Amino acid sequence: MRLRNQFVPMDPRQWATSYDVQINVGLGTGQREQQLATLFQIATRQEQIIAALGPNNMIVSPVQYRNTLAKITELSGFKDVNEFWMDPRNAPPQEPQQPQVDPKVQAEMQKMQAEMQMAQQKAAQELQLQKEKMQMEFAFKREQMAAELQLRQQELAFERELRAQQIVAGANTSTNLPRV
Numbered sequence: 001m002r003l004r005n006q007f008v009p010m011d012p013r014q015w016a017t018s019y020d021v022q023i024n025v026g027l028g029t030g031q032r033e034q035q036l037a038t039l040f041q042i043a044t045r046q047e048q049i050i051a052a053l054g055p056n057n058m059i060v061s062p063v064q065y066r067n068t069l070a071k072i073t074e075l076s077g078f079k080d081v082n083e084f085w086m087d088p089r090n091a092p093p094q095e096p097q098q099p100q101v102d103p104k105v106q107a108e109m110q111k112m113q114a115e116m117q118m119a120q121q122k123a124a125q126e127l128q129l130q131k132e133k134m135q136m137e138f139a140f141k142r143e144q145m146a147a148e149l150q151l152r153q154q155e156l157a158f159e160r161e162l163r164a165q166q167i168v169a170g171a172n173t174s175t176n177l178p179r180v
Contacts (some may be wrong), residue, residue: 030138032075039072062088 001010046060046068055062066088070081078084 002079036072036075039068039075043068043072045121 001008003010043065047066049057050062050065051061053059066085070085073081073084
C-alpha cells in the first residue's frame with residue numbers, strides 16, 4: 001500500500017481500528033472517462049478564475065488547482081502525481097522578482113519621464129500665465145466700466161445742470177418781457 005506517497009508493505013490482519021483507510025475501486029473505463037472529462041472542465045474553470053481574480057482569490061487556490069491536475073494525472077493511470085505536479089504547500093517561499101530592465105530601455109524611460117515632467121511644468125506655467133492674463137483683463141474691464149460709469153454720471157449731472165440753467169434762464173426771460 002502507499003502511505004504518504006511511499007509504498008509500504010502491510011498486513012491488513014494486523015491493522016488496529018484507529019487506521020483511516022480510503023479505498024477507490026475501479027468500475028470500468030466509462031466512469032474514468034467521465035471523471036476525466038469533468039475534471040478537465042473543472043480545471044478550465046479554475047484557470048479562468050485564477051486568471052481573472054489572481055492566485056489569492058476567495059474561490060479557488062493554487063493548491064486546489066494542483067489537486068485537480070493531480071487527480072487528472074492519477075485517473076490517467078500514473079501512480080505518482082508528484083512526478084508531474086509539485087505541491088505548493090511544500091514549495092519554498094519565493095521572493096518577488098524585480099524584472100530585469102535593459103539599461104537602454106531604462107535610460108529611455110528616464111528620458112521620457114523627464115520630458116513628461118518638463119511638459120507638465122510648461123503646461124502649469126502656461127495655465128498660470130493665462131490665469132494672470134484673465135485677471136488683468138478682468139481688472140482692466142472693471143476699471144473701464146467704472147470710468148464709463150463715472151463719465152455717464154458726469155454727463156447726467158452736466159445735463160441736469162444745463163436744464164436747470166435753461167429753466168432759470170427761461171423764467172428770467174419770461175418775467176423781463178415787455179407786456180403788450
